[in-house]
Amino acid sequence: RKEVEQDPGPFNVPxxxxxxxxxxxxxxxxxxxxWYRQDCRxxxxxxxxxxxxxxxxxxxxxxxxxxxxxxxxxxxxSKLSDSATYLCVVNSGYSTLTFGKGTMLLVSP
Amino acid sequence: xxxxxxxxxxxxxxxxxxxxLRCKPISGHNSLFWYRQTMMRGLELLIYxxxxxxxxxxxxxxxxxxxxxxxxxxxxxxIQPSEPRDSAVYFCASSYRTSGYNEQFFxxxxxxxxx
Numbered sequence: 391r392k393e394v395e396q397d398p399g400p401f402n403v404p405x406x407x408x409x410x411x412x413x414x415x416x417x418x419x420x421x422x423x424x425w426y427r428q429d430c431r432x433x434x435x436x437x438x439x440x441x442x443x444x445x446x447x448x449x450x451x452x453x454x455x456x457x458x459x460x461x462x463x464x465x466x467x468s469k470l471s472d473s474a475t476y477l478c479v480v481n482s483g484y485s486t487l488t489f490g491k492g493t494m495l496l497v498s499p
Numbered sequence: 500x501x502x503x504x505x506x507x508x509x510x511x512x513x514x515x516x517x518x519x520l521r522c523k524p525i526s527g528h529n530s531l532f533w534y535r536q537t538m539m540r541g542l543e544l545l546i547y548x549x550x551x552x553x554x555x556x557x558x559x560x561x562x563x564x565x566x567x568x569x570x571x572x573x574x575x576x577x578i579q580p581s582e583p584r585d586s587a588v589y590f591c592a593s594s595y596r597t598s599g600y601n602e603q604f605f606x607x608x609x610x611x612x613x614x
Contacts, residue, residue, distance in 0.1 A: 433590055433605035434542065477542070486532075486555065487603065491541035 393417060394490035396478050402496045407468045411493045413461040413478030422481035423454055425463050428492065429474045437463075437476070468497045501525070503606035505591050511612045517579040520609045523572055524593030532603060533566055533576050534590040542590070548574065549596060581613045 396413045403409050415423075423440040438445065440452040440461055451464040461478055478490040504523040512518055524531045533545040546556040548568045556566070563582070568574040578585055588610050592603040 433607055435605070436602050486544055486547060488544075489542040 393482075393488045394478055394480050396490040396493045398491060398493060400494035400496050402498065403468050404498055405468055405470060407497075408464065408466045409468055409495060410465075411463045411476055411478075411495075413463075413490055415459050415461070415478075415480045415488075417480065417482045417488075418459060420459075420480045420482045423461050424479040424481070424487075425450075425452060425461075426477040426479050426489070427474045428477055434477055434489075465495075468495075470497050470499065473497045503591055503593050503604055505589075505606035505609050507609060508607060509610045509612075511614065512581055513614050514582055515580045516613075517577065518581045518585075518611060518613075520576040520578075520589050520591075520611070522574045522576070522591030522606060524574070524591070525604055526572070528593035528595045528604075529571070530594045530596040530601075530603075531568060531574050532592040532594075533574070534592065534605075536588045536590060536608075537586075545576070578611075581611075583613045586611055586613050 394415050401409055425437040426434040427437040428434040438447050438452055440454045442454050444453045449466045453462045473496050475492040475494045477492045480488045503525055506521045530549050532547040534542050535545055536542045543558055545558045546566045547554055551568045564578055566576045588608045590605050590608045592605045594601045594603045
């Protein structure tokens with residue numbers, strides 16, 4: 391089983407739609423969780439951290455379910471500029487991160 | 500402020516040649532990471548340094564790969580000899596490590612093609 395698994399997509403949605411991405415992780419000892427965003431041919435950048443209580447940043451909401459080892463990202467009112475690959479990331483010790491392969495989102499007019 | 504700087508941005512070389520990738524982390528950061536990204540395997544950690552000391556190199560694929568960090572402002576990743584399967588985007592990232600997790604900032608990457 392891969393350490394971090396994501397649906398690769400692509401998810402094709404119209405502007406204004408709500409879209410949700412899911413991710414599962416295998417290491418129950420994982421401590422910290424994140425979503426990174428990667429634009430085409432660019433480097434990954436931190437989008438948001440994920441907390442057990444759930445957290446929101448504008449149109450973005452992240453949820454963590456430790457019992458199910460499941461992480462989600464919800465994007466409301468999608469914009470064209472949201473088109474990117476979203477990487478689910480887990481920190482399992484020290485400073486090291488384990489990345490999922492990413493889910494591609496394409497938002498169309 | 501300057502972010503993580505990597506050079507070259509693109510490298511095309513022939514199988515068997517030596518390749519050296521360079522990275523300058525963000526000033527003041529004490530942790531540095533080398534990653535490789537391919538379509539098949541995604542983003543994989545190759546090695547990371549803390550205070551210029553290699554901490555975990557378990558991701559380095561084989562002896563053809565080596566990494567050094569002679570000082571806090573410079574690191575290299577060397578492949579010798581290179582093979583076509585080494586073709587990938589290589590990212591360097593840095594962070595300021597404290598007791599908890601701290602955000603890693605990525606450089607723009609080096610796109611390596613081995614013919």
